[in-house]
């Protein structure tokens with residue numbers, strides 16, 4: 001999905017409509033039977049509505065004009081005129097309730113679909129996506145789908161049924177008059193077409209700008225400290241005001257199209273129709289029986305005009321909803337990350353066999369990678385990491401350390417070359433097994449606004465013993481138990497109740513709780529003080545020989561004791577070996593980095 005930074009993008013309305021309808025059908029599938037019943041009852045309501053004027057005509061023509069006062073029949077006809085309208089309204093209301101329920105359930109399904117889909121999207125997608133806009137997709141756009149259901153399924157359906165029923169009744173009463181009414185209908189289509197042409201770009205633009213507003217809001221809140229510290233409030237305020245103003249202008253032109261074209265044109269059309277019918281009657285020799293027909297026709301005119309007004313008035317909302325639904329559909333079409341669904345058991349068996357045969361934990365062969373074509377970040381990388389080793393990766397900023405880690409984590413597919421984990425090609429391992437084998441401690445520990453327990457568990461359903469064991473291994477147990485509710489203490493948004501070091505220890509506990517055989521640390525000690533770093537160091541030392549640890553580190557003291565240190569330089573391995581060996585290379589990259597850090601300390 002392209003980030004919506006260009007609200008001006010010209011919409012492909014037909015395609016959007018197709019996408020929207022397909023999505024509506026998909027989300028409403030389990031409620032199909034409700035749809036069938038609603039159509040049936042709406043047809044019954046339309047039939048009743050059409051019957052009313054026919055009974056009125058009978059009352060006038062057969063009783064009132066000829067003074068044929070058959071009271072019981074007259075009372076029955078009068079009751080029919082009143083009751084048919086009343087029952088039709090009741091039936092319609094019940095169908096509205098039924099379809100609203102269907103709409104809400106469909107929106108619920110759709111939200112779940114979108115959310116679970118987003119969770120599976122490849123990392124490359126998030127490089128381009130804007131958080132606020134994605135959130136808007138899951139909340140606002142799916143909500144807009146609800147109005148699409150109500151409009152399409154209720155107003156449109158109901159109005160169409162009433163329209164068809166009324167036209168049939170008119171034809172039965174006087175087909176020539178009906179033809180005159182029908183002949184004027186293309187004028188309505190013209191009005192709707194003009195309206196659409198005028199308002200569609202404004203509708204699309206308004207929607208995109210609303211998404212942009214959400215995006216700016218989320219971005220500003222997320223980076224509030226930086227924003228305030230750089231005195232950027234006014235600049236951001238102005239940027240927001242411009243977007244907001246654009247949104248207002250877009251909404252205004254949409255409203256103008258409605259107020260200046262749609263409504264006046266339809267009202268005029270109503271008057272023309274009435275005039276045409278009265279004119280036709282005026283030119284005829286009015287017989288007694290035709291008074292009833294005139295009454296019925298005038299009653300039916302309202303029933304032709306009203307559904308048409310309803311249908312056309314819904315177009316603005318309909319367009320918005322179609323655009324929103326199409327955007328949700330586009331997001332759902334976005335390719336999910338490559339599914340790795342090889343049979344878990346088979347892979348486990350092979351992995352265990354490889355393990356027994358002493359295959360390296362990680363073997364990388366001739367790996368090349370570029371985020372963007374032509375800008376290679378990793379060049380022909382080859383290395384082997386034996387099981388249980390502790391390997392440090394160092395290098396200057398932008399040398400490709402995090403990229404290498406991302407490839408090991410399968411966030412991006414390797415473009416050339418191969419990566420083997422315990423002897424298995426990376427993409428042949430099923431997801432569940434892979435995530436269990438490989439743990440990650442990221443640079444910025446991401447904590448949920450939940451308890452310490454939930455943050456370590458991360459929905460894996462681990463037992464208290466497993467959670468505690470992981471916390472102990474990460475040296476986090478002591479400070480967690482010192483919290484007022486121990487493992488059940490809510491940690492606040494982003495773990496705001498903890499220090500950065502403590503958050504890092506929770507992140508390590510979380511990674512260890514999965515008992516991974518490979519642990520990846522992405523500058524996990526960069527934000528913590530020396531004391532906490534020592535605790536992490538001890539925790540890592542305890543894993544030695546049991547877990548293969550690959551740690552990216554800017555602070556070289558963290559990886560000084562590593563079995564091997566890999567020095568990256570512009571995406572290539574420049575040096576490799578243990579600390580002492582690398583320090584022997586006079587003028588070597590590692591030696592210079594180390595000495596610089598010693599000086600700085």
Ligand SMILES: Nc1ncnc2c1ncn2[C@@H]1O[C@H](COP(=O)(O)OP(=O)(O)OP(=O)(O)O)[C@@H](O)[C@H]1O
Nearest residue numbers: 127371372377395396397398399400401402403404
């Ligand atoms: N998502 C991305 N899209 C495009 N280019 C990227 C992306 N992530 C990183 N790069 C580029 O790839 C190169 C290597 O970046 P990487 O983050 O791997 O470096 P690093 O060694 O981890 O740096 P640091 O120590 O600063 O974290 C850089 O030139 C960076 O601009």
